[in-house]
Amino acid sequence: MEKDFTRRTFIKGMAVGTMAGYLGAAGLSSTVFKNQLLPQEKLNQVDIGEIKALKIKVVSETSWYDNNVFLNDVKGAGGLLVNQYTIPWTCAGVAAGYQGSNLGGFSTYIEATLMDGKVMKIHFDTGWNPAWMEKRFREEGVAEKLAKKEIDFMVLSHEHIDHFFGLEATLKFYPDIPLYVPKGFYQEGFDFLKGKSFPAANAINNIPHRGKMTVLDSSKVNILYPGIALMTFDVPIILRVFGEQAFVFNVKDKGLVLVTGCCHQGIISYMEEVRKKVKGGEKIYAIEGGLHISPFEDWDPQYDDLIMAFNKYGVQKIGCNHCTGFITAEKMHKAGLPVIKGTARNMTKRDIYLGNGDELAIA
Amino acid sequence: MSHQVLDTLFLEERKFTHIIKQPVVRGVVNVLLAFAFFMALWWVFMDPRGWLRWYTPQYGYMYIRWLLIVAIWQVYIFNFWPFKIEWLEKTHPLQKGLIMIGINFAITGILVWVFYYWIFGKLAIPYFSWPELKKTGLSDFFSREYSSLAILMMAAIASWLSPIWPSAFENYPWHRLQQPAKGFTVLAVTFLFTTYAYFIFMHPHYRVLFYPWQEYTAAFPWWYESFRTLSGNFNVGWIMCATVSVWLTETILEHYPFRLVEKQPWRGLAGFAFILLLAWILFFTFTFMQDMVWGVSVEGAKRLMAPDWRYLHNGELAVILLTVALALYFYFDNWPRKFSTEVNLLVRVAIVIVGAWGLHWLYYKFSPGLLGTQAGYSHPQQFPMAPVILFINVMLYHGWFMDCWPGRRIRKES
Ligand SMILES: [Fe+2]
């Protein structure tokens, strides 16, 4: 308890108050004048080389068929932070699904022509429902190329259900396929690769992966071949997943092309990282793949921030799909962004973006 | 307070018998007990590996926020009414804790389910009600998440505005009223301000949350031009800094320096202004620190680089700071108290800054294992404020309802 109010305490109070005011002013000025005060951004661009041409085929971008069924699975399990290996994903009795299963999957087939004419064939992600994935792999000729070991390697973008649980559909044709995974896989993921199943989550794999596996981390731009690179991001992701990687291709006379799985790191964050780390990154020519904006047709004002800022980057072709979401695609069209339309075939519901079986060629 | 204090709370009149004599041991034992109780609550209600798993995340987070504001009402606004002082003095802390925590949970449940879901959401604004939003065709899951965010934001604003009246204004001009008239009056007034503040700071967020934009019912987020985001997280961030400031002045800062203002309502107004100033100091300092560590945020970016996440993280950092301050206040007798006020305050501020640094490190290092959350700073569906505020709730239950028993107990003065 304080004694009576005196002049001295008042002066001291004023002194403390002034100090607080000073600190406040410092905070404010440091924010307003941060361009002067903050260390200058250093660009550390790597030359990844060039390729002649790039062909990207959407094998499957439909990860699940009924949003409400998917979200009820999530809700029933306890929300967006629950471990994906423990959730009983619905794979029967869904009218909109494939043979009653709600599960589809994400997979992209890429052909990159090197400067010497050699064509690198890349299997990007392996989807979710093995039955659906096998059907799509056969329909798009991927199964045949896998069986003949014509495909050079497989890249897993991240550990998510819809990009990874369909593993058996790939290993069935090519069990020793060389594989790149991003740093951040959990032990369950490595076990699954070795042939362990997670029946509680309807994740079955009876074929162990026997090929070479390389884990890539975020310490540098990982150049696989001249003009073909992967960048890894240390991001925590919903359903207890960590880390995602995505492609950077450098197509001669066109520029950089980013090919993503889900892009949980955020497409603008991704473009910013490319700008800082890859030669030619100031200008992205094209983007293809999932942009993880409104995968459940959900919304957040932050996503409008993204769409409103997107135009500034001057991307010329946007071949988005999958977890980009239909709402996002509609808003992007409205904002004048060059989103490429698809053909709405093979279970892709709308032609608003590139769907199953659609192709984007850059040369 | 120096002079002419208009109104004091029962909290400030309590005298204690120290059951555990050694102060550091007492503090540490109490912290560990509070932590154990927190972990039990987290496991039962929140943990994504636990029992009820309400941390979906917004749904459980909403309850945590409301438990906090209801506790503030119980103790600061109603001054423990309807319980009598004699009852509070003679009843065993464990029994008091059970009863008052029970009431705390019950009022929270009634507010969410009856007031928001069945009345306000049904008859006024659907986004305040999980069932009403669902009826519009939204998914069950996001109906619950969106409505939870709206409801929890009411609580966030209330946790800044409600305690200001008893704390800075000493309930002026209603200080002479008896309970419960005083409680209901102050509750009504502060909740009126909270409601206005909600519609200014958070309702515009809901204009752009739904598709298409709800331009006839809510203003465009007026902060967009200056703060480069449409998200209400900008307001969440600074309002959390303001909430933290209220409680810093109430605890380690002992209402200093605005208590030197002689008369109400001027003391209250000075307090309000000081709290706002302190909030903005925290907010800009944290923004600047993040700019230093991660570089300036980028419009439209996600995660670490997103302007709206940075603002939210300002609030998260502020709440971590407050946790340390409250632990010092409740469990270590607001040490030190032996020097002049200014020195006491400065030493406490230094302790809290260092402690917050430590807690920050501990939180991000151990939360994945302990809380079942994900490693990393910026997660789109993870809000460190939820567990941290739940721990604060536990400290408040412990300190307010249970007199920090078994470290100490109330001593009867009659
Ligand atoms: Fe995906």
Ligand SMILES: [Fe+2]
């Ligand atoms: Fe994903």
